[in-house]
Amino acid sequence: MAKTLLIVDDSATMRKIVMRTVKMSGLDFDKTEEAGNGVEALEKLVAGPVDIMLCDVNMPEMSGTELVKEVRKLPDCESTKIIMVSTESSQELIDGVMADGANGFITKPFTPEKFQEKLSPFMN
Amino acid sequence: MVDLLSLNEVLLESAKEIFETMVFMDLSESTDEGQDVEGCALLGTITFKGALEGCLAFCCSTPCAQAIAINMLGLDTTEEIAEEDTCDAIGEIANMVMGSVKKRLAESAGNLEVSIPSVVSGHKLRNNLGEGARKASVRINIEDEYVTELSLLYHENSN
Ligand SMILES: [Mg+2]
Numbered sequence: 001m002a003k004t005l006l007i008v009d010d011s012a013t014m015r016k017i018v019m020r021t022v023k024m025s026g027l028d029f030d031k032t033e034e035a036g037n038g039v040e041a042l043e044k045l046v047a048g049p050v051d052i053m054l055c056d057v058n059m060p061e062m063s064g065t066e067l068v069k070e071v072r073k074l075p076d077c078e079s080t081k082i083i084m085v086s087t088e089s090s091q092e093l094i095d096g097v098m099a100d101g102a103n104g105f106i107t108k109p110f111t112p113e114k115f116q117e118k119l120s121p122f123m124n
Numbered sequence: 125m126v127d128l129l130s131l132n133e134v135l136l137e138s139a140k141e142i143f144e145t146m147v148f149m150d151l152s153e154s155t156d157e158g159q160d161v162e163g164c165a166l167l168g169t170i171t172f173k174g175a176l177e178g179c180l181a182f183c184c185s186t187p188c189a190q191a192i193a194i195n196m197l198g199l200d201t202t203e204e205i206a207e208e209d210t211c212d213a214i215g216e217i218a219n220m221v222m223g224s225v226k227k228r229l230a231e232s233a234g235n236l237e238v239s240i241p242s243v244v245s246g247h248k249l250r251n252n253l254g255e256g257a258r259k260a261s262v263r264i265n266i267e268d269e270y271v272t273e274l275s276l277l278y279h280e281n282s283n
Contacts, residue, residue, distance in 0.1 A: 010240065011212050011215060011216040011219070012208075012209065012212050013193065013196055013197060013209065013212045013213045013216050014216050016197055017146065017196060017197070020198055058219070058238065058239075058240055059240070060240050086223075087219055087220050087222065087223025087224070087226075087238075088223065088226075089223065089226075089227045089230075090230065090235050092235065107223075108146070108220050108223060109141060109142055109145035109146045109220060109224075110145075111145065
């Protein structure tokens with residue numbers, strides 16, 4: 001089935017690295033979009049929901065943790081899987097964002113294997 | 125609470141972790157005391173607060189920053205890279221190294237809240253935090269070609 005991906009990170013470099021790592025992990029998406037912060041991501045999601053969103057935590061305008069809460073308010077994005085990708089690694093933060101509706105957490109630095117492990121369950 | 129010597133070690137190990145996994149460049153501690161960060165032209169900083177409060181900074185020359193950005197983006201070494209992309213890459217280096225430092229200090233310093241990274245370019249830049257601040261810093265050789273400095277300026281909060 002055709003899958004769509006949204007990469008949300010305030011660093012353009014990191015968005016490119018994430019995209020490259022997704023490709024290296026062997027996961028195939030038909031369409032990949034990018035957003036530089038939570039506000040931009042929400043605009044894109046309202047215009048058209050995606051299957052998987054890879055989401056940074058520390059971003060200006062709207063952080064990843066706030067974005068998760070907002071996305072979960074959108075009925076059209078009910079089935080969107082949200083995987084956080086962050087330098088943050090505190091258990092408290094991870095538990096909090098998972099309780100708010102995220103579906104997974106990848107810490108930076110990451111490997112293609114990590115992406116494969118965390119994303120493949122949502123690829124069918 | 126945290127001593128400077130172990131902080132130097134934390135900085136070095138954190139930088140190694142990030143450069144090995146995300147930048148794919150070799151890195152070693154520079155033993156040459158007198159060696160200066162030649163024309164420190166780009167400074168990537170990120171602030172943090174908690175039991176420790178301060179700023180982490182990564183300082184390098186423009187050619188070094190360009191080499192880092194090219195490696196991170198997987199570009200050809202002959203490709204030209206925009207200044208904006210170079211700055212963004214150095215900001216993300218500061219961000220990721222801070223994440224690694226934070227993880228290593230979690231036991232001794234608890235959770236540190238970090239800011240969004242920022243990058244300044246100029247001439248003879250310095251990481252500064254005013255009076256009473258302590259500073260841990262390591263000189264780092266990248267690919268035996270560039271000398272950079274990674275520093276952590278901080279105050280300890282007693283409560
Ligand atoms: Mg970020």
